[in-house]
Amino acid sequence: MSDEISRRRFLWGVGGGSALFGAAALVHAITPWGPLSLKAPRSRMHSPQDLPVNRTARQAGVAEIALDPGWTLALTGATTRVLTLAQLDELPQATESLPISCVEGWTVDATWTGPRLRDLLDLVGAPEDATVRLRSMQRRGAFRETTMPAAYARDPRTLAALRLNGTRLDVDHGYPARIIAPGRPGVLQTKWLTSIEVA
Numbered sequence: 001m002s003d004e005i006s007r008r009r010f011l012w013g014v015g016g017g018s019a020l021f022g023a024a025a026l027v028h029a030i031t032p033w034g035p036l037s038l039k040a041p042r043s044r045m046h047s048p049q050d051l052p053v054n055r056t057a058r059q060a061g062v063a064e065i066a067l068d069p070g071w072t073l074a075l076t077g078a079t080t081r082v083l084t085l086a087q088l089d090e091l092p093q094a095t096e097s098l099p100i101s102c103v104e105g106w107t108v109d110a111t112w113t114g115p116r117l118r119d120l121l122d123l124v125g126a127p128e129d130a131t132v133r134l135r136s137m138q139r140r141g142a143f144r145e146t147t148m149p150a151a152y153a154r155d156p157r158t159l160a161a162l163r164l165n166g167t168r169l170d171v172d173h174g175y176p177a178r179i180i181a182p183g184r185p186g187v188l189q190t191k192w193l194t195s196i197e198v199a
Contacts, residue, residue: 048170051110054102054186057171062137066171073160078125087174088162089182091115096157111166112176112180113163118154120196128154131199134179136193137168146188150182160193163174 047053057063065071073088075081094116101107121132132153140146152158158181162169169175174191181189 048172049110049164049167051100051108051164051173052102052106054104054171055191057175057192060136060138060192061140061195064169064190065137066175071176071194073121073193074195074197076182076195077121077123077127077130081124085162088115088160088177092119093162093195094156094159096159096180096182098157098180098182100180100186100189111165112159112161114159114161114177114180116156117158117160117179117181117196118156118159121153121198126198133193133197133199134190134193134194135188135197137194143187143190146185146190148181152184155182157182160196187190 011152018091022066057066072082072084074109075083076107077158079084087115092115093113095112097109099107099109121130126132129150131150132148134148135145136143148158158179159172161180164170164173169178174193177193178191179193
């Protein structure tokens with residue numbers, strides 16, 4: 001008798017688990033973002049600009065300096081230029097739909113707008129084949145600076161993004177400017193840019 005009861009409990013457990021996964025899949029099919037999302041485990045429900053954040057400006061220690069109205073972006077190649085946010089806004093802008101793919105396992109598509117990185121490099125006479133170093137306002141952490149090979153830096157879809165999904169970048173998404181490039185993991189999409197230079 002006990003074997004029969006154990007078998008019933010086992011079958012009920014399997015059936016219940018299957019039903020739970022089925023319900024989660026149904027929720028994902030109807031509303032693919034949220035606490036039960038299979039594509040994006042990190043919820044977007046309370047994220048700025050409907051895009052998950054794995055490291056906030058406060059966690060990175062840049063919340064105050066990122067919002068400084070005196071911020072400038074330094075560009076260094078054959079020559080050097082320093083641009084304000086207003087000057088970056090005046091440059092030709094491109095809009096690209098590109099995903100953020102996080103090492104945590106989630107991927108989210110978003111629409112980004114800003115000057116093409118290759119246009120910024122051309123402003124300072126950077127060689128076509130140059131590897132680029134991107135520096136963040138972050139003082140600590142492995143990704144306070146990253147390098148980008150020419151294949152990415154010269155890709156027309158790679159932007160110094162100033163806007164996300166049609167509005168100015170939120171500080172947690174890298175305001176005043178961040179890098180977004182196709183085919184690069186999120187940790188290499190440098191936020192809170194302070195300089196771009198030939199490596």
